[in-house]
Amino acid sequence: MNKLSDWLPTTNKEVKLRGWEELDVILFSGDAYVDHPAFGHAVVGRILESYGLRVAIVPQPSVNDNLQDFTKLGTPKLFFAVTGGCMDPMVSNYTASKRSRDKDAYTPNGDKGFRPDYATAVYSNILKEKFPDVPVLIGGIEASLRRVTHYDYWSDTLKPTILEESKADLLVYGMGEQPLREIVSLLQKGVPFSSLTTIKQTAFLLNKNEEVPKNKNWKDVSIHSHEVCLKDKKLFASNFKVIEQESNKLFANRIFQDVGNSKLVINPPYETMTESEIDASFDLPFTRLPHPKYNKRGAIPAFEMIKFSINIHRGCFGGCSFCTISAHQGKFIASRSQDSILKEVDQVANMPDFKGYLSDIGGPSANMYKMKGKVQEICDRCVAPSCISPVICHNLDTSHKPLTELYQAVDKHPKIKKSFIGSGIRHDMLVPEFNTKANPKELDDYTEEVMTKHVSGRLKVAPEHSSDPVLKLMRKPSFKYFHKFKDRFDKINIRKKLNLQLIPYFISNHPACEVEDMANLAAETKDMGFQLEQVQGFTPTPMTVATVIYYSGYHPYTLKPTKTPKSKHEKEEQHRFFFWYKRENQAWIRKTLTKVGRQDLLQKLLPTTNSWKKNKGEKVKNTFDDAIPFNSRKKKKFNKKKKR
Incomplete structure (x- = not known):
């Protein structure tokens, strides 16, 4: 039975329950607090806690009153951390035609109105006004995807880096475990926050008159200034090639962009997380449950969706033109060990309301687990945004055998009646005519394993379009491969009488x-x-x-x-x-x-x-x-x- 102190504190009363007199970090989030590895604020909170810090979370602070949610926990010793949530707040709040959504999946009962537009900048500005001398660190998908000059669909304007609008001191882009480890380590050694200028996977603004921090291991590249982008759409477009390629390199360059009287500095990303690193993140002591404060407010839809699911890897090498996964999680796959996954399966299986059915064993794409380059040196030099478009890279190991074996290991758990694959499957990688270097039997074994044991009536795939010119721009394969996959699907369907x-x-x-x-x-x-x-x-x-x-x-x-x-x-x-x-x-x-x-x-x-x-x-x-x-x-x- 969980007790209140099993969650990170959200109020002064809960801080006192832990016997703390002050906090090291106070984290503000646009989502309700769910202590689960699928919720970014919970992961960041648990990581900081694992470093010995006293951390509190303020979920969905009110911005429509006297702003007491921003001051109620006092001043943190190290810094404030801010995230807009698991989705960009504008996607959470508005439909494709810019109408307000009826529900917010990351709020109890799906209630809307608890997350402001452009939440990261809103929260950060309030904190800077209330606590001008306390550093503010921003992260999460909103900050990550808005780290340079970017087009904002909802205001139909070109916006500068979110660092400019939020007045934050430092931005962590992508998945935050690795940069946070270095940030905390340096702060604990007494390094001032203002001196954290050479940490990978971070960005910050300098006054144009300030000297750029030196790092002999990095090369530098400049992109067109924000002001130039405002005047010339073609030059704005040309920036993106540099940004995307540097984001997906294993050994990238540092990027500079002038913004008014400031210079944006984007340090190169970390290398892909190792198996032990990603295991350590998922093995943190999550309760896997929403904070008890929401017990009377109704279910949180996003939590209900993933309550009995298991995330087995991060990253996506698809590089689809309309998708932000690789921009945030990276092109290269970071896979958990089978032991770590099975440990989480056991934890889920022993939840009081678990009925024996896992809703998903997947990730950004269901079938990229353990896939990586055969010769690492080739990947080290690669600048391609996709490993499977226009063709599957000859150096990519697309074996589905480890994934098939993982499914079978999960299903051996005595409390698992059935495990489903709810994440989208890359059907193109299961077509031998497209995935020419793969073992056709392995592809068929995986397809049959999924169809016979891991689907509840329907298998979801994403061809996205039928026009080859559109698909080429999307970085998706020709529609003819969807036809070929459907042929294989139909044959197995008939042979196994699956319906x-x-x-x-x-x-x-x-x-x-x-x-x-x-x-x-x-x-x-x-x-x-x-x-x-x-x-x-x-x-x-x-x-x-x-x-x-x-x-x-x-x-x-x-x-x-x-x-x-x-x-x-x-x-x-x-x-x-x-x-x-x-x-x-x-x-x-x-x-x-x-x-x-x-x-x-x-x-x-x-x-x-x-x-x-x-x-x-x-x-x-x-x-x-x-x-x-x-x-x-x-x-x-x-x-x-x-x-x-």
């Missing part, structure tokens, strides 16, 4: 996508027997190729003009093709395709004699307005009542 559904994800109004591309997508997926369910409109989020194109009109790698649907009318027209079967759309489809001379597509979608029958169990889910960006998609809450 499973294949559920593909698709995106409309992505850069390079035209109305005819969407009509083709509708016609081709209809011909394959799909009535699409998981669909969304492209939402520009900071630090992606697609967002740079959306704002600037130029591809950052080629600097060639690239068209993007931008007006509300264009976006809605493209999205409408997903729902070709709705009666209210059919006259519009006839008119649109007749106008562009595509009678062939019209005949496929709306033949004169329509004998096409709907697929079994098909439904329509996400509307354009409710779409959530790829990197923030929510897995469905596990339905215990489904046929097992």
